[in-house]
Amino acid sequence: MPHGYSPKKGDIKARLNRIEGQVRGISKMVDEDKYCIDILTQISAVNSAMKKVAVGLLDDHMRHCVAGAASDEEKGAEMLREASAAIERLLKA
Amino acid sequence: MPHGYSPKKGDIKARLNRIEGQVRGISKMVDEDKYCIDILTQISAVNSAMKKVAVGLLDDHMRHCVAGAASDEEKGAEMLREASAAIERLLKA
Amino acid sequence: MPHGYSPKKGDIKARLNRIEGQVRGISKMVDEDKYCIDILTQISAVNSAMKKVAVGLLDDHMRHCVAGAASDEEKGAEMLREASAAIERLLKA
Amino acid sequence: MPHGYSPKKGDIKARLNRIEGQVRGISKMVDEDKYCIDILTQISAVNSAMKKVAVGLLDDHMRHCVAGAASDEEKGAEMLREASAAIERLLKA
Numbered sequence: 001m002p003h004g005y006s007p008k009k010g011d012i013k014a015r016l017n018r019i020e021g022q023v024r025g026i027s028k029m030v031d032e033d034k035y036c037i038d039i040l041t042q043i044s045a046v047n048s049a050m051k052k053v054a055v056g057l058l059d060d061h062m063r064h065c066v067a068g069a070a071s072d073e074e075k076g077a078e079m080l081r082e083a084s085a086a087i088e089r090l091l092k093a
Numbered sequence: 094m095p096h097g098y099s100p101k102k103g104d105i106k107a108r109l110n111r112i113e114g115q116v117r118g119i120s121k122m123v124d125e126d127k128y129c130i131d132i133l134t135q136i137s138a139v140n141s142a143m144k145k146v147a148v149g150l151l152d153d154h155m156r157h158c159v160a161g162a163a164s165d166e167e168k169g170a171e172m173l174r175e176a177s178a179a180i181e182r183l184l185k186a
Numbered sequence: 187m188p189h190g191y192s193p194k195k196g197d198i199k200a201r202l203n204r205i206e207g208q209v210r211g212i213s214k215m216v217d218e219d220k221y222c223i224d225i226l227t228q229i230s231a232v233n234s235a236m237k238k239v240a241v242g243l244l245d246d247h248m249r250h251c252v253a254g255a256a257s258d259e260e261k262g263a264e265m266l267r268e269a270s271a272a273i274e275r276l277l278k279a
Numbered sequence: 280m281p282h283g284y285s286p287k288k289g290d291i292k293a294r295l296n297r298i299e300g301q302v303r304g305i306s307k308m309v310d311e312d313k314y315c316i317d318i319l320t321q322i323s324a325v326n327s328a329m330k331k332v333a334v335g336l337l338d339d340h341m342r343h344c345v346a347g348a349a350s351d352e353e354k355g356a357e358m359l360r361e362a363s364a365a366i367e368r369l370l371k372a
Binding site: 005008021048051054058059062063065066069070076077080081083084087088090091 | 266269
C-alpha cells in the first residue's frame, strides 16, 4: 500500500533538496568565518523549512488515517496514536 | 578579527556535515516510500541537531560580546541586541 | 454535538489550573526579584505543559475527524485542514 | 544586587498578568465546550507571549553578564553558561 505522501513526493523531494543545499551553505559560511548572527538566521530558516515538510507529511498521514479507518478501525486508531506521538516529538525538537 | 566560534570550527563543521547527511537520508526515505512517521522522527532529529549548533554559536557569540564590551561598550551592546533578535527568531523557527 | 475532548475535560481543566498557578508563581518570582535564570526555567516548564495540553486536544480532535469522516467525508476533510493549520501555528509558537 | 530585569519589572509583570488571564480564558473555553481548534489557537498565543517574556529576561540577563564581567570575569563566564543552558531549555520547551 503506497503511503499517504506519495502523490506529493516530487514537492517534498524538492523542498528537502533545497534544505540540503541550505545546510551545505551554512557549512560554507562557517568555513569562511561569516558573522555568527547571519549563520543563526540561516539555521532558523532551515528549521522552519523542515517543519513545513513535517506539516505536509503529517497532513497526508492524517488523511490516510481517516481513509484507513473506514476499512480497519483498529489500524486507523494505531496510526492516530503514532501521529500524536510524532507531533509531540516535533514540538520538542 | 576572527569570530567567536573560530576555535570550535571543526566541531561545528562536523555537526553540520552530519546534519547534511541526515537531510539526504530523509530525501532517500521519501524516495523509497518509507513510513511517514519514521520520516517525521528523522526531521525532529535534524531540528534538534540544528538547535544544538545554534546554541553553540550563540554561546560563543555571547562570550565574544562580553570580551568585546570591555574594549568597546557601544559595540558590545549592539552585539547583544543582535543576539536577542537571533534568539527570538530561533524560538519561532 | 459534543467536541472530541469532552470525556477528558476534567484532566485538561486540572492541567490548565496548574499552569495558571505556575504563571502566577512566575509573576511572584519577578516581584521578589528572583534570579532570572530560575524564572526562565519556570517559563520553559509552562510552555512544555501547554504543549502537552495541545497534543491532548489535537489527539482528540483527530479521533473526532476520523469518526466524523465516516458519516460526512467533506466535514472530515475540513477538520483535518484545520488540524494541520493548528499544528503549524503550534510549531511556530 | 538587583537583577538585570528590575527596571523593566512593570512591563514584565503586566505581560505575565495578561498571560495568566489568557490561561484562565482557555480553561473557560474548555468548560464551555468551545471548538478545540480555537482553543489550540489560544494555546499558541500563550506560548508566543511566554517566549516574548523569556527573550526580554534573557536580554536583560546578558546585559547584566557583560556589565558583571567587567568587574568579575569568572562570575560573568558562569552567568553566560547559565544563559546558554536556559536558551537550550527554552528551545526544547
